[in-house]
Amino acid sequence: MTRQEAQRQEEEEAALWVARHLDKAVDVTAFHQWLAGRDGRRELFDALWATCMDVAVTDALRAKDQAAAPPKAAPPRPVYRRVAFAAAAGLAALAAIWAWPELRFAVTPEQTFATSAGEVRSIALSDGTALFLNGNTRVRVKIGSGRREVQLAAGEALFDVRHDPQRPFTVVTDDARVTVLGTRFDLALNDARVDLEVERGLVRFASTSERQSAVLVPARHGAALINGRIGSPVALKDSAATEWRTGWLQAADMTLGDIVPRLQRWTDKDIIAEDPRLLRTRAAGRFRLSEPRILLESLGDLYGFSVEETGSAFILRKR
Template sequence: MISRSTLLAQAREWQVLLHSGRATAADREAAAAWRQAAPEHEAAVREVESLWALLGQVGERAADLEPDSQVVPLTRRSRRLRWAVPLATAASLALAAWLPQGLWVGLYADIHTAPGEVREVRLDDGSVLTLNGDTALDWSPHGDRREVRLYRGEADFQVAPDAGKPFFVEAGAARIRVTGTRFDVNLGDDKVLLAVTHGQVQAASASQPAVAVNAEQQVQWLAGQREAVQPLDARQRLAWQRGKLVFRSRALSDVFAELQRSQRARVVFLDQATRDLRVTGVFALDDPQAVMAAIEHNLPVRLVRLPGVVLVTSRDADPWLPTNGKK
């Protein structure tokens, strides 16, 4: 039996797709069919529609409170204006928590994992994939080629050798071609990291020709462009395969990007300075709370925990934020 949380997540993804402006007639028919498939689906859709409407009302109320260009005395109305920004921010944070992390991609991906789930998958060609948490991909064997499209997350590929059927991976801007080897692909918001542990792969992009990346080497694509091949620091880059998180002077924004694969809470930064703070340490992959406790103890930041959201801000943040007992 499908859990209520899973049904709500699926209903949210349909709702986002139907309001995205990208839904086709087939998408709308599929959404209607899903809704009618069971009473539990109908109940989930109704709950999601109610929250969607509520979020819209909160946003409208915040907009109504925005001050105009005139200077006004500190009346009851002007005191209400002090809450316009917090209310608008609260609406956007609620929406950030409510939207599924991969939007509707989870509906279509052949293989996916939940946050915190690490899973091994054996493909029908004999290749073995190990997926990190919150990962989604498609597997398409056809004709004289084998193809994987990585939508989000990270996967370790142990590709079964077959010179007659090369193996292709598409991840963001990255285009990777192999015949049989082992490598790791990590797809983030604006970059892709490729780490090769055995054999050799060909790494290209839509605008750049392929270059060879050998064992113990890595390369990244940043903002769509492939950078120079570098030596691989496997102990840090592939620590997740050993159940660890290893950070060496990593930006706090990168650290939380890794943590979001181990927990369901979304992370929202409220100022740029905190994003750029540096973190060094070794932590257990399955204990993101320990990482956050260490961050709060050692860095000048506050972590404000709300349902489904963690706010990251400096310790002298705006006083409207709850303190969770911290100063």
């Protein structure tokens, strides 16, 4: 039996146990033996049960039961026949619900990974994909039998995606959606923009606002989503965007406003410019991310601003 077949069997067994609970026809001992038989069964059962308790799903089941119910004037059926009918209807309804791909994916167990300021972490996913998280980053991961999805809730991550034509790999943020089959790319949330850089393969980059068609970004190219629109891909000269893995920032004609969110992943202190115009200052150089005060002071010496460090922030003031 393949891994996908085994997972499908686990899901079908969990669905049957949910149906038995819905019909109040549960062998408690057998149920607990099933739960204990393999890791993850409790989580799978709980997720499917929660889905079936959703108001929309409950309404659908109720409508199905009402449509299948005998006329009120009909004589009552024997109890055992009503129980059998209810069980059959419950199983049929649950089977129909379980067949919906979106609901099947909704009950796939989710994993959350996070890093603290300045922490770089590597993660091996169950499908063979490797994730590398920058500091102050949080992702939620679901690896299902038909698709793979990561939610980038904060920060930046490098994805080395294992090729699987049967299971597209998607990374979603509040503003963007990236879809691949197998590739290596970096995705970063930098304040109001989403930056994508592709090292290998081809990436489909789309805005959730649907103001424009998706943009295909090839290997060694980058693109940015700003104010709901994705710019044209531009060729990359090197892989400077992922130097954060070794604790460095390579800035090439980058505004201070673009540098700040990248540095913010390496400190718990807020970086505040008293005059927003200061963030338009363009800078270049190679800086050590793990030393945020030294980095900011070096930039200040070069571009004319001072740095005041408080207990909770770095305050930048124009000289």
